[in-house]
Amino acid sequence: MxxxxxxxxxxxxxxxxxxxxxxxxxxxxxxxLTGEWRTNTPVLDQEKCRNCLLCVPYCPDSSIPVKNGKRLDFDYDHCKGCGICVKACPFGAISMKEGK
Ligand code: SF4
Ligand code: SF4
Known part of the structure; x- marks a missing residue:
């Protein structure tokens, strides 16, 4: 196995x-745990997030969990840090920081 x-x-x-x-x-x-591959990390600004959930289907690694209709913080165990979610968010609520 x-x-x-x-x-x-x-x-x-x-x-x-x-x-x-x-x-x-x-x-x-x-x-x-594909999060180990990450070199840059998305960070959520809770103040700016309007919970529109638009970022969720854009994530190719299903690393933006949703519970009871609300997005939770990133699943850093699996997020590869591609940055697609940063572009997908219309409210500028996600930014990338260098490193893990
Ligand atoms: S950086 Fe990429 S893998 Fe990580 S949550 Fe955003 S879209 Fe998903
Ligand atoms: S797209 Fe932006 S505002 Fe919408 S849920 Fe995602 S982080 Fe929040």
Missing amino acids: ALSAKDINENTRWQDLTDGLQIYEPATSKNF
Whole structure:
């Protein structure tokens, strides 16, 4: 069975990794912490956010959670920092900061 990213660390043997870290089981994307790839990070300004939810469908990584009709803070475990949400927000409520 392939290890998920959260189970891989500096003690993991190379023999336990799959080629290219491919995952063969279904429904494992939540276990693959793509947020580790991020070099820049989106930041939400709660004061400016009008909760229009326009940013949500633009995120290619489903990293803008919504609960009870309201957007929550970013899912930084999976956000890759592409910055698309910054462009999608019509109210300037999202900005990018350098680093994680
Ligand atoms: S930076 Fe990209 S991946 Fe992260 S929340 Fe915004 S759209 Fe999604
Ligand atoms: S698009 Fe902007 S204003 Fe609308 S929910 Fe997203 S962050 Fe808030």
